[in-house]
Amino acid sequence: MTAVLAMSWNMLPKDNPADPKTEDLAAQRLVQRVARNLDREAFAELFDAFAPRVKTFIIRKGASPDLAEDLVQETMINVWTKAGYYDPAKGSVLTWIFTIARNLRIDRIRRESSRPVSELGDFDPPSEAPAGEEILARKDEARSVARALSKIPPEQMEILTLSFIEDLPQAEIARRLNLPLGTVKSRMRLAYGHLRKNLEQPA
Amino acid sequence: MNIEHHLDAATLVAYAAGTLDEAFNVVVASHLDWCPACAEEARRAALLGGELIGKLAATPVSDECRSRTLGMLDTATLHRFPKAPSSGGELPEALEYLLKGKSLAELSWKRKAPGLALYDLPLSEASSGKLFLMRIAPGTAMPEHGHGGEEITLILSGAYNDRFGRYARGDVADLDESIEHQPIVEKDSACICLVATEAPTRFKSWPARLLQPLIGI
Numbered sequence A: 001m002t003a004v005l006a007m008s009w010n011m012l013p014k015d016n017p018a019d020p021k022t023e024d025l026a027a028q029r030l031v032q033r034v035a036r037n038l039d040r041e042a043f044a045e046l047f048d049a050f051a052p053r054v055k056t057f058i059i060r061k062g063a064s065p066d067l068a069e070d071l072v073q074e075t076m077i078n079v080w081t082k083a084g085y086y087d088p089a090k091g092s093v094l095t096w097i098f099t100i101a102r103n104l105r106i107d108r109i110r111r112e113s114s115r116p117v118s119e120l121g122d123f124d125p126p127s128e129a130p131a132g133e134e135i136l137a138r139k140d141e142a143r144s145v146a147r148a149l150s151k152i153p154p155e156q157m158e159i160l161t162l163s164f165i166e167d168l169p170q171a172e173i174a175r176r177l178n179l180p181l182g183t184v185k186s187r188m189r190l191a192y193g194h195l196r197k198n199l200e201q202p203a
Numbered sequence B: 001m002n003i004e005h006h007l008d009a010a011t012l013v014a015y016a017a018g019t020l021d022e023a024f025n026v027v028v029a030s031h032l033d034w035c036p037a038c039a040e041e042a043r044r045a046a047l048l049g050g051e052l053i054g055k056l057a058a059t060p061v062s063d064e065c066r067s068r069t070l071g072m073l074d075t076a077t078l079h080r081f082p083k084a085p086s087s088g089g090e091l092p093e094a095l096e097y098l099l100k101g102k103s104l105a106e107l108s109w110k111r112k113a114p115g116l117a118l119y120d121l122p123l124s125e126a127s128s129g130k131l132f133l134m135r136i137a138p139g140t141a142m143p144e145h146g147h148g149g150e151e152i153t154l155i156l157s158g159a160y161n162d163r164f165g166r167y168a169r170g171d172v173a174d175l176d177e178s179i180e181h182q183p184i185v186e187k188d189s190a191c192i193c194l195v196a197t198e199a200p201t202r203f204k205s206w207p208a209r210l211l212q213p214l215i216g217i
Helices: A001-009 A020-037 A042-059 A065-085 A093-111 A132-151 A155-166 A169-176 A182-198 B009-019 B024-033 B036-054 B063-071 B093-098 B206-217
Strands: B110-113 B114-119 B127-134 B151-159 B159-162 B165-170 B191-198
Touching: A020 A042, A020 A065, A020 A093, A020 A169, A020 B127, A042 A065, A042 B036, A042 B063, A042 B206, A065 B063, A093 B036, A132 A182, A132 B036, A155 A169, A155 B009, A155 B036, A169 A182, A182 B009, A182 B036, B009 B024, B024 B036, B024 B093, B024 B127, B024 B151, B024 B191, B110 B127
Parallel strands: none
Antiparallel strands: B110 B114, B114 B127, B127 B191, B151 B191, B159 B165
């Protein structure tokens, strides 16, 4: 299924809206409109494009639908207030929004302790706007990532899914799959190795 | 800074996924602050996550949640100005934050043994790890030891040598738990490191195990 999706992405004409990178460029323009003009229409479009997947992401971690919607709201408000920090050179809008969602989930836990929430893991301040060449390079990069993911064998994909979607630490993954910690780590290294190889030899 | 020893790819993936314990997160973030190569690797690892998340099915969001969110935009506090850039100073940003601006010299170090002082860093209750600074006097040879648990060490100043090479400012020892080594601190200055370990209830940190007979920590 994954492989089929990734292949069809690569075969799509460049401006097809289903192309993940074209979708991201459209999202980048929306984030820019929010950052520069406090454009509410652009924000509403971002909400409709991303909030439903953010909700799935949060529910996958066992949150009730009500709590999930609270966190969806909080995540999207952060998108509004922090739009000026988004830096296309660091990754897609999707990755940025899910970084925010993930940090909010972590903050929920920390809020119960007395220590103030740290800014750790937040996106760094924006660097200069990327040049046209860099945008093109990033477009190729997104395709390389999709291609890498399509080549990752199921046992490595399982580890990636448990990490990125279920947010499980390495030790917990090892317990759940009844594997030695070293095996979990080596599968992570191999999965990352696929990505590196695909990024360094773009098709 | 000439960094020779980097993070394990598995650690970078876990960091990008946000699943590292807070103690380890601080050490990794501190290394990334100083190491552009690992920062780029972490950025790439996050792309994998983005790609996986992009494939998630959509769950309908209620109209109520949508209109509530849109209704809050006017009152939300904007973060329009980028954070001050990292001072590029003596300490990485994540550590500076935890020390509330104090320098390493200003800390009340606890002497644990001749040549060895520790300073515990505060973590939230949610953390199951332990984070501390360790200062080892010039020329000290630590006994040969294994670690018996997860551990990552970042060198902040000074240098030591072991069978894996020379570890100096910016280098990170992200060693497999089965590995044994005998670090020897160089003669000209003390070596100060930032160390994350699993909680002592799950395993005894190696300074503790080394020194337990002497001082009973």
